[in-house]
Amino acid sequence: MSLPPTEMVVHLPRHAGSLRNLDFAKYYGKDCDVVTYATQRAIDRITRASTESGGKTLSASTISSYYKNGLRFFLPFCSTFAKALQRDLCLDDINRQFIDHFIAHLRQSGVRPATQKARYQSTKSVLVVMGQAGWIAKDIFPRNPFPNYNRSTNSQTALSEPERRSIMRAIKADMQTIIAKSEPLTSDELSVCLLAIAARTGINPIPAVELLTDCLQPHPIKADRYVLASFKRRGNATHIQSLRRAVDVESMFSALPDVARIIDLVRERNSIPREASNYPKLLFVYESRSNAHPGKSAFYLKMFSPKALRHFSIGIR
DSSP states (O other): OOSSOSOOEEEOOSOSSSOOEEEOGGGTTSSOHHHHHHHHHHHHHHHHHHHHTTTSSSOHHHHHHIIIIIIHHHHHHHHHHHHHHTSOOOGGGOSHHHHHHHHHHHHTSOSOHHHHHHHHHHHHHHHHHHHHTTSSOSOOOOSOSSTTTTSOOOOOOOOOHHHHHHHHHHHHHHHHHHHTOOSOOOHHHHHHHHHHHHHHHOOOHHHHHTOBTTOEEEOSSOTTOEEEEEEOOBTTBOOOOSSOOGGGEEEEEEEOHHHHHHHHHHHHHTHHHHHTSSOTTBSSEEEOOOOSSTTOOOOOEEEOOGGGGTTOOGGGO
């Protein structure tokens, strides 16, 4: 079947709510048409069952909430994830790792934990229908992904606002010095670039260190944003697959244009040492200034070490 389908609206029976027509049209053409169509079919299936049973299976209001509180957030996430994978999303991608990423995405959304849980539960209800139909696997949901969601929990203490401003001023000053130069970046300069990226996106230091040169993609929904994706390393070397899978994704963040400029700077300024190294796909590669063998002028190419960030605090986020 060619996608998108001719009919992209699911019509709900009359009910107390104001949302009667569930329009999927705006979610097509975003690199996840197969998943969008499957969710549309799932909604259509439970809507038909509701109509035939006179609302005894599920009420029209409940179905409306699945779309308004669930799919309205899930489908844009699918599109963003497809952009990170640099290919169209398929139903086989909807697995446990994918659900874990969606949960992490909800936790990073900035809304209250109760709202995060409500969005997850509404989405899960539709995915369960898809699993029952045999379109996706059934056993992909973690047990209790939002524990104590209605309680206040103590997290790691962040830096005070004056401390955070002081760090950001220092990073900004160092970045201005780096930008003014033109030669390849040293390990210390890469440290500053990495901290600037982490401070602006919230990415953890280790995934940040292992960013690939193609880690940044245009955001499929927001024109002024980018998708910053890190991928897990396999063994002692970065394993780049021609067909990336959900299980390969380490983390995914929304990034502003200033982050894109930093990544472009690192990619361009260190292109020569990167191409000559054993890590041609890794972003943070530099040419060592040390001389391990006295009397020889050869330099050695090394991957930027995560140990350099051991004093970095997540409090700057």
